[in-house]
Amino acid sequence: MDLQTSKQKFIDTWGSLGSEWGINKSVAQVQALLLVSTEPVSTDEIMEALTISRGNANMSLRQLLDYGIIYKKVIPGDRKEYFVAEKDIWKWAVKIAMLRKQREIYPVMNVLKELKEETKKIKTADGKEFYKTVDDIHVFTEQLSNLADKIFASNRGELLLKLLKIVM
Amino acid sequence: MDLQTSKQKFIDTWGSLGSEWGINKSVAQVQALLLVSTEPVSTDEIMEALTISRGNANMSLRQLLDYGIIYKKVIPGDRKEYFVAEKDIWKWAVKIAMLRKQREIYPVMNVLKELKEETKKIKTADGKEFYKTVDDIHVFTEQLSNLADKIFASNRGELLLKLLKIVM
DNA sequence: TTAAACTTTCAATAAATATTGAAAGTTTAG
DNA sequence: CTAAACTTTCAATATTTATTGAAAGTTTAA
Numbered sequence: 001m002d003l004q005t006s007k008q009k010f011i012d013t014w015g016s017l018g019s020e021w022g023i024n025k026s027v028a029q030v031q032a033l034l035l036v037s038t039e040p041v042s043t044d045e046i047m048e049a050l051t052i053s054r055g056n057a058n059m060s061l062r063q064l065l066d067y068g069i070i071y072k073k074v075i076p077g078d079r080k081e082y083f084v085a086e087k088d089i090w091k092w093a094v095k096i097a098m099l100r101k102q103r104e105i106y107p108v109m110n111v112l113k114e115l116k117e118e119t120k121k122i123k124t125a126d127g128k129e130f131y132k133t134v135d136d137i138h139v140f141t142e143q144l145s146n147l148a149d150k151i152f153a154s155n156r157g158e159l160l161l162k163l164l165k166i167v168m
Numbered sequence: 169m170d171l172q173t174s175k176q177k178f179i180d181t182w183g184s185l186g187s188e189w190g191i192n193k194s195v196a197q198v199q200a201l202l203l204v205s206t207e208p209v210s211t212d213e214i215m216e217a218l219t220i221s222r223g224n225a226n227m228s229l230r231q232l233l234d235y236g237i238i239y240k241k242v243i244p245g246d247r248k249e250y251f252v253a254e255k256d257i258w259k260w261a262v263k264i265a266m267l268r269k270q271r272e273i274y275p276v277m278n279v280l281k282e283l284k285e286e287t288k289k290i291k292t293a294d295g296k297e298f299y300k301t302v303d304d305i306h307v308f309t310e311q312l313s314n315l316a317d318k319i320f321a322s323n324r325g326e327l328l329l330k331l332l333k334i335v336m
Numbered sequence: 337t338t339a340a341a342c343t344t345t346c347a348a349t350a351a352a353t354a355t356t357g358a359a360a361g362t363t364t365a366g
Numbered sequence: 367c368t369a370a371a372c373t374t375t376c377a378a379t380a381t382t383t384a385t386t387g388a389a390a391g392t393t394t395a396a
Contacts, residue, residue: 003295020272022188053356054356087301089305104189115174164318221385
């Protein structure tokens with residue numbers, strides 16, 4: 001199998017994984033393409049490599065820029081915009097995780113908090129049980145969230161390894 | 169706000185969160201409904217509470233049973249099947265995490281391994297760079313996967329707290 | 337048996353989500 | 367300026383994914 005085919009396999013796999021986890025397939029594929037490109041890539045090259053439209057390419061790029069996991073790259077004497085991926089996996093994994101936590105988990109945790117306040121004073125067995133269920137989930141989520149913050153606040157993976165040693 | 173309304177809010181929130189993370193909305197809502205129900209719930213009651221069809225209710229229930237995060241409950245003298253949720257959040261969170269890891273992450277890790285083998289011997293700069301990119305992701309994924317295994321292998325959250333203390 | 341009670345299946349349909357592509361907008365070189 | 371080069375937007379369309387509901391299948395009580 002030649003390198004080009006391997007790269008394509010990587011892009012496809014990455015796209016499928018994204019889909020399964022609620023990340024748009026094109027967005028994941030564009031990131032994958034940039035990850036395996038040695039040179040900065042233009043919108044037109046992306047369109048051709050992934051056979052997607054200009055609109056799709058543009059929107060995917062904007063989302064990745066918004067995530068902060070790809071960068072614009074100016075090539076002197078060329079008016080086109082070029083893009084490169086953040087290659088440090090630790091950096092982009094942290095960014096994606098934090099952003100999703102912020103955008104998707106945090107609002108849910110807030111609802112859980114609200115629900116606890118709303119039902120705190122209910123004295124029925126049913127009400128108490130509901131409070132407990134919500135509280136359990138809230139506490140659990142907060143613990144995981146804190147753990148994620150701590151792990152990701154540390155630089156690179158040394159901490160991860162340290163943790164592994166402790167746990168094993 | 170009354171308890172019923174709070175429960176509904178919980179169910180809706182849970183459904184949205186599920187959608188964002190690639191879990192079918194109905195499936196998430198059925199779990200939420202069972203989580204906030206004091207008594208075992210029948211298919212007909214689920215259909216009515218969530219205004220979903222029999223087919224949808226049945227499929228959602230099967231998936232949750234398959235996940236192992238809800239149980240069938242026989243009520244003596246009644247031919248209907250009733251269902252209850254696993255209320256221990258630690259247990260069901262672990263099951264979902266492990267299942268998704270197994271079904272979605274593991275195959276990707278295998279592709280990464282394959283890609284490494286396929287490109288190991290390529291001597292070009294481009295080939296070496298691709299190998300490194302894939303290897304980085306593979307190694308990172310394996311570390312996270314191991315950490316997750318270790319955390320989830322421990323009972324309940326004590327370990328989580330222990331880790332937090334070490335890290336803080 | 338058998339018929340009522342209940343569960344499962346799955347083709348048809350609806351709903352949600354992603355993608356296109358052409359028009360509008362913007363920037364820059366001359 | 368202004369026209370070419372490039373980027374962005376977004377209504378229309380296509381694709382994917384979820385849901386329905388009625389028919390088929392299964393179980394059980396009598």
